[in-house]
Amino acid sequence: xxxxxxxxxxxxxxxxxxxxxxxxxxxxxxxxxxxxxxxxxxxxxxxxxxxxxxxxxxxxxxxxxxxxxxxxxxxxxxxxxxxxxxxxxxxxxxxxxxxxxxxxxxxxxxxxxxxxxxxxxxxxxxxxxxxxxxxxxxxxxxxxxxxxxxxxxxxxxxxxxxxxxxxxxxxxxxxxxxxxxxxxxxxxxxxxxxxxxxxxxxxxxxxxxxxxxxxxxxxxxxxxxxxxxxxxxxxxxxxxxxxxxxxxxxxxxxxxxxxxxxxxxxxxxxxxxxxxxxxxxxxxxxxxxxxxxxxxxxxxxxxxxxxxxxxxxxxxxxxxxxxxxxxxxxxxxxxxxxxxxxxxxxxxxxxxxxxxxxxxxxxxxxxxxxxxxxxxxxxxxxxxxxxxxxxxxxxxxxxxxxxxxxxxxxxxxxxxxxxxxxxxxxxxxxxxxxxxxxxxxxxxxxxxxxxxxxxxxxxxxxxxxxxxxxxxxxxxxxxxxxxxxxxxxxxxxxxxxxxxxxxxxxxxxxxxxxxxxxxxxxxxxxxxxxxxxxxxxxxxxxxxxxxxxxxxxxxxxxxxxxxxxxxxxxxxxxxxxxxxxxxxxxxxxxxxxxxxxxxxxxxxxxxxxxxxxxxxxxxxxxxxxxxxxxxxxxxxxxxx
Numbered sequence: 001x002x003x004x005x006x007x008x009x010x011x012x013x014x015x016x017x018x019x020x021x022x023x024x025x026x027x028x029x030x031x032x033x034x035x036x037x038x039x040x041x042x043x044x045x046x047x048x049x050x051x052x053x054x055x056x057x058x059x060x061x062x063x064x065x066x067x068x069x070x071x072x073x074x075x076x077x078x079x080x081x082x083x084x085x086x087x088x089x090x091x092x093x094x095x096x097x098x099x100x101x102x103x104x105x106x107x108x109x110x111x112x113x114x115x116x117x118x119x120x121x122x123x124x125x126x127x128x129x130x131x132x133x134x135x136x137x138x139x140x141x142x143x144x145x146x147x148x149x150x151x152x153x154x155x156x157x158x159x160x161x162x163x164x165x166x167x168x169x170x171x172x173x174x175x176x177x178x179x180x181x182x183x184x185x186x187x188x189x190x191x192x193x194x195x196x197x198x199x200x201x202x203x204x205x206x207x208x209x210x211x212x213x214x215x216x217x218x219x220x221x222x223x224x225x226x227x228x229x230x231x232x233x234x235x236x237x238x239x240x241x242x243x244x245x246x247x248x249x250x251x252x253x254x255x256x257x258x259x260x261x262x263x264x265x266x267x268x269x270x271x272x273x274x275x276x277x278x279x280x281x282x283x284x285x286x287x288x289x290x291x292x293x294x295x296x297x298x299x300x301x302x303x304x305x306x307x308x309x310x311x312x313x314x315x316x317x318x319x320x321x322x323x324x325x326x327x328x329x330x331x332x333x334x335x336x337x338x339x340x341x342x343x344x345x346x347x348x349x350x351x352x353x354x355x356x357x358x359x360x361x362x363x364x365x366x367x368x369x370x371x372x373x374x375x376x377x378x379x380x381x382x383x384x385x386x387x388x389x390x391x392x393x394x395x396x397x398x399x400x401x402x403x404x405x406x407x408x409x410x411x412x413x414x415x416x417x418x419x420x421x422x423x424x425x426x427x428x429x430x431x432x433x434x435x436x437x438x439x440x441x442x443x444x445x446x447x448x449x450x451x452x453x454x455x456x457x458x459x460x461x462x463x464x465x466x467x468x469x470x471x472x473x474x475x476x477x478x479x480x481x482x483x484x485x486x487x488x489x490x491x492x493x494x495x496x497x498x499x500x501x502x503x504x505x506x507x508x509x510x511x512x513x514x515x516x517x518x519x520x521x522x523x524x525x526x527x528x529x530x531x532x533x534x535x536x537x538x539x540x541x542x543x544x545x546x547x548x549x550x551x552x553x554x555x556x557x558x559x560x561x562x563x564x565x566x567x568x569x570x571x572x573x574x575x576x577x578x579x580x581x582x583x584x585x586x587x588x589x590x591x592x593x594x595x596x597x598x599x600x601x602x603x604x605x606x607x608x609x610x611x612x613x614x615x616x617x618x619x620x621x622x623x624x625x626x627x628x629x630x631x632x633x634x635x636x637x638x639x640x
Contacts, residue, residue, distance in 0.1 A: 036048055136173070242380055396515055425458065554605075
């Protein structure tokens with residue numbers, strides 16, 4: 001007997017009954033068989049050993065396929081686990097997935113590992129890889145799975161939580177066996193380049209009431225050169241780490257007394273944020289936005305009406321306030337600290353009767369919000385518990401939705417081009433937990449797609465990752481070393497207007513419900529600032545630098561002229577410092593260079609006589625003498 005399967009080129013391949021995906025690859029050609037890693041059968045990624053059935057649609061996955069690196073890295077995580085089990089037989093294993101650029105495995109071990117142990121683990125991994133073992137999949141019953149992992153309590157917990165009827169599969173290579181859905185590469189020898197990269201602590205299942213495990217990170221690539229290029233990028237990223245630069249450049253600090261994820265801004269950081277806000281504020285006014293200010297807390301009833309109380313409560317901070325009016329009475333009301341600015345803007349819209357002539361109405365706010373992030377995922381300014389959003393909400397008619405989204409995308413262009421960011425878009429659709437009519441979800445999703453197409457912006461679909469109240473566009477920017485960051489977002493909301501009973505009066509004097517758009521361009525200003533610091537390696541553009549120039553007198557007798565230079569530049573709108581440290585000139589230059597100040601202006605006898613400055617640029621070095629008036633124009637022009 002034989003079966004027929006369909007392949008991507010549209011042809012039909014005949015195979016004997018019981019043939020596998022690997023047999024299909026072999027039949028197509030030896031080159032494909034050699035390159036094959038896994039297969040996609042009817043949209044599901046599976047091992048090459050999977051048997052094919054009549055009319056299956058089959059695609060062979062090779063190292064050029066989008067899924068290839070994830071499969072390789074997941075397999076390498078299993079190799080690392082086998083090596084650790086061999087070296088430390090008492091090790092207990094959690095989970096070991098592939099992640100962006102690598103993999104990790106969470107383990108429970110009586111001794112604390114360090115990066116000094118990596119060389120030993122890597123050597124054992126190399127031995128396993130060269131043994132040319134295969135990854136063998138087997139389906140087992142729940143009882144057999146519990147027997148196989150009787151000495152692995154974390155795995156037993158995972159097994160016990162599997163729903164009834166769930167297929168349980170295990171993979172083995174050599175004598176090591178692991179609970180896993182797969183798929184995996186056919187043989188260990190396909191792992192050509194790998195490295196263990198770092199060690200961290202991680203609570204089991206992300207729950208800070210559970211045991212702390214040791215998480216070992218690594219990376220794997222198909223070629224050694226790819227690994228070396230990646231390690232170079234990581235080294236460069238370490239140099240650009242905003243947490244180190246932020247403190248060195250006097251931008252912000254984190255203090256344990258304040259709490260986890262709550263940044264405190266030093267003068268330089270506050271100045272950068274204010275410059276960003278003022279720049280964007282001017283632009284928004286020109287685009288027809290109106291600024292509003294709303295409270296940081298609301299009664300819980302507001303959050304219940306908005307839906308956040310039920311869909312977002314675990315990420316919010318709630319507390320009770322005694323609002324009794326009499327000494328012998330007590331009336332406690334529950335309040336919530338805002339994680340978003342939306343309800344305030346909605347209440348402002350509802351504060352007066354609106355006409356169709358008022359729409360679109362565009363409210364914006366630099367609103368500080370607070371979200372309960374687990375301490376293990378807080379990461380400097382990139383993921384904080386307290387942060388400020390450049391938030392805006394647009395209330396419009398249904399027929400205005402498309403034009404408003406296109407205008408927002410034009411604003412995104414303006415912002416991202418200013419910082420020389422390239423970017424892509426991702427449209428996130430209706431999640432499993434959502435509110436609202438399906439028809440409105442479909443309309444909203446279609447409007448997002450049409451807006452991207454009209455604007456000439458390519459997009460990908462991220463199924464099921466929209467907000468609970470509507471679909472969204474996420475903007476992902478690429479920085480100077482090729483990393484991707486999620487920044488701007490545009491969300492359509494047809495639920496808030498309904499929940500808060502928003503209306504506007506139409507031309508025929510009836511009432512209709514407006515549509516609502518949420519949008520943030522920077523997203524979180526904290527996050528955007530972190531991205532800028534790393535993108536520019538701390539050397540912010542002249543217009544954004546908190547200190548644009550430092551005036552350095554060669555000796556004490558040049559102090560008066562240095563003060564005049566600083567005063568003239570400040571009067572022209574510059575942000576200038578006078579280097580008054582009791583240090584040699586070369587030391588002052590080195591300090592300014594380390595602080596990434598764009599210009600160092602050296603003044604001595606010649607400069608004082610000529611009314612000039614000797615200019616040193618932080619990257620180009622000494623660029624010669626300039627008349628003070630001429631350099632003043634450079635500073636005066638450094639505004640957006």
